[in-house]
Amino acid sequence: MSLTDHARLGDDVAVHATAIDRVIDEGAEGHAGHQRVSEVRPGSGVLAITGGPGAGGQFLLADDIVAAGRHPDSAVFLDDITVSRHHAEIRWLDGEYWIIDVGSLNGTSVNGVQVLSLPLTSGDEIQIGKFRLSFTCRPQRW
Secondary structure: OOHHHOOOOOOEEEEOOOOOOEEOOOOOOOOOEEEEHHHOOOOOEEEEEEEOOOOOOEEEEOOOEEEEEOOOOOOEEOOOOOOOOOOEEEEEEOOEEEEEEOOOOOOEEEOOEEEOEEEOOOOOEEEEOOEEEEEEEOOOOO
16 A cells, blocks of 8 residues: 555645644545645655554654654544553654654554564554554655
């Protein structure tokens, strides 16, 4: 799966007003603005919920630090008791994305292995509570 499977260059992308993610969902309600895909930096990653509540939901990781957790202000809001309020962060560091567990109770796994921090590779499967998320990274150059 790639970003172009769901959005094409020039498509509108909904922007969640109170968080640092951009949700790729044409016609999404409750989002304050839109950003064109062409305005998103090259190398932007996408998290897609592939299992658990909200399967099919996607988050564009266009900022340097993206919080994931059960707290309503989390950019990647995962509303389930198996997820800590402040569970993990996805950080853009030195040209690559890292996932960092920020002291969650149930831990964070990548490709079935529990991790504290790890650089992400396109295609990685992340487990946060009962949510399975697939990470895809758009190429640096088009």
